[in-house]
Amino acid sequence: MSIQKININNHDLSFKPGMTILEVAEENMIRIPTLCHLKGTIPTGACRICVVEVASANNLLPACSTPAANGMVVETDSNKVFEARRTILELLISSGNHNCAVSETSNSEWIDFQVDAMKYEESEELCPSWGDCKLQDLAYQYRVRVDNFNKDWVDQPPELDNPMIVRDFSRCISCGRCVQACNEVQVNRAIDFGYRGNDTKIVTAGDRTLMDSDCVFCGECVQVCPVGALVDKKSRFKWRPFNTEKIRTTCPYCGVGCQQMLHVKDGEIVKVTGVEEAEPNKGRLCVKGRFGYDFIYSDERLKTPLIKENGEFREASWDEALNLVTDKFKTIIDESGSAAVAGVSCARSINEDSYQMQKLFRAVFKTNNIDHCART
């Protein structure tokens, strides 16, 4: 097969047939902004923010859904492209409750808007995705100014009736990523586009709340939502990307071993996301992996060793507790031999703990009476 070439921004680039303009660009470190495009799913071309100028075409074409072709000449940052993107962004920002101060309007309309937004959200904080919003980033980058806002959302409050996910359509830009995440990535088929034309919105079957739908609260839709329309309830207003540290770890629940990104604020996990591109989960998590982290902060955690005396537990120091354990094990081994002690390790804890426990039983107590609940 002859080598296929495309020219992007005056660079001749080779590509494999079937690749889109966006894929060729990304492979060569040429940045094209996207909003609706979700890797690994079928491109919908919904937002058109990724448009580029193609020499032979009359109109600008979306890079995410246009296949690269041999001999194609592409410009990703021409004036025409820049203008088109700015127009799209203006439309999107003015379409809803984007109160993140991207506007440089200084009239009273802007103040009214903020007051309404606060009431709507029952919070004085700006949008919960402030600082983590693709639309906001692009609005800054393209210096978008808006002085006309749609306020239809004012009397359609956010959906708060489930414990995990806040759905706030005042900020939805109808990009469809959540629909793709739910249907093509996690395949839970809980949400889709509903209604027609201007009334289009994301709905569950019968337009019920998530709580009454097929939703299994995997939170994939939240992870992919580029704006503040889908937000983790537990992290809402608590988490901002600039006040948290990111720590990668492995999920503590089932044997899939998903890779998680812990977002830690002042030594406390405030949010968990899936690590994109990581093995084995490629960014995906389930309800337990995403929302099952806060048990470690329960008040009921054991904080000190306890010793039972006359049927009641009392607090003890490590020295006292460990000396007691050691003495008892020693005595029993002396009296009845090593076979009189036995231990069960934990299939939830880290490898190093299990190694250490079997070493204690084998090398110190001199018995192979060590097991764990693999068989159960």
Added chain:
Amino acid sequence: MTEAHPVAATYLKNAVQSGAKLILVDPRKHKLAEFADIHAPLLVGSDISFLNSLMYVLIDEDLYDKDFVKDHTEGFDELKVKVKEYPPEIAAKTCGIEPSMIYEIARELSKVKPVMCCYTLGITEHTCGRNNVVSIANLQMLLGNMGVESGGVNPLRGQNNVQGACDMGALPNVYPGYQPVINEKSVEKFEEFWGVGGLDKENGLMIPQMMDGLVDGKVRAFYIFGENLANTEPDIKKVEHELSSAEFLVVQDIFLNETTVFADVILPAAAWSENDGTFTNSERRVSRVRTASEAPGIAKPNWWIFREIAKRMGQKWSSNSAKEIWDNELSVLAPQFGGIKYSRIEKDGLQWPCPTVEHTGTKFLHKDGTFTKGRGTFLPVDWTPPAEVPDEEYPLVLSTGRRLYHYHTRTQTGRCEGLNELLPEETADISYADATDLGIDNGEMIYVSSRRGKVKVRANVTDEVPKGLVWMAFHFRENNANWLTNPAFDPITLTAEYKACAVRIDIIEGNL
């Protein structure tokens, strides 16, 4: 699978969406059935009868992989004789699947390659659990689906680190890396490395034997690390009797639970994310676990606690962090892990076997049909019924499992904001047919009882469950299925039969 291994299930569903065929063999018509080309609703505990029958068809119709069988296996003739006893027309009586469907499945299986077989505890938690696994391996060898990517026999491990706990030698018969404790050479190796003498040269006790030992006094001191045995073992009444018989019981955990009640000493441990370390998932991938917050109070990492006890008994262990334990001990002692070091798994983990630091890990086992022992051996097995089958007094079968929103005994998920709201209580899932026969409405409180106990629980009438089956989980204490389950064990693995016992349902008089 969508409930117990949700993210693994997403890949399966992705495959179906891109054209793969899915055959679901499960008594319950759960979520995956929507995605399946064929759903075979076999009777609980009849797996071997069904699998043998598939092999009958494959051999009878000459559909098996003759080259693979010839080049890579042994024992085919014995298998052939055994499965001859299971023509679909006969097997149908025990496994409850129409003969025509058995033929269809066998033919479908022979048409594509590779076929991946995944299973979970529905296979192992039976008195014939080991034979079930053997039978699946027989089938996959017969089809030539071993040693290829996306083929094979793939158990999805229940707990996050069951694989790891096995690998680390938290088993009575093997040292870390599956080196047998009865082998002179491995004993010497470990004695030398650990700098001790007199290691035990006999296999130790398995959990059920330990529990018996507590009652007859053979086991006087018992150390439980992190397992809530009083809720997770079958027949709670029996287990509680055993635990209360312990002369000295140490429990190391992060919360008080039903098991700590019986303890003499409770040691507070650091939890996930308060501790550096590694987990090994179902694909044998060793991945890092990292510290995000401090353990509460004076709780300590588990490895530290064990090290302190060793110190008090006169052994000074030099490794003083999870990293040192892994890099300096485990990976040196266990050849499969020789090439896995913390510095290599900063990002994605590595899949063992990974013998050297140049090795990139092993994606799938038995490559090109070479088994650990050279050839794969067919081990013909017979179907045996569960230890307890329905009768007049207890006419229904109880099977158990996990649900999506909780994990095990809920000591953790029960304490996460919101998860209790998503699943506030246990239910007994029953079929419309049984509900009608017994006069039970959806949502009504009922009694479910077995020879071992009785629980009060809300009925969930659903078409997921076939007639004759009751399905429950073990997430909630009061109506935990393990008040009912049968402590009957597989004779070799001593895995308990959580998946089948006989129960009855009674209406609560005057109940609304």
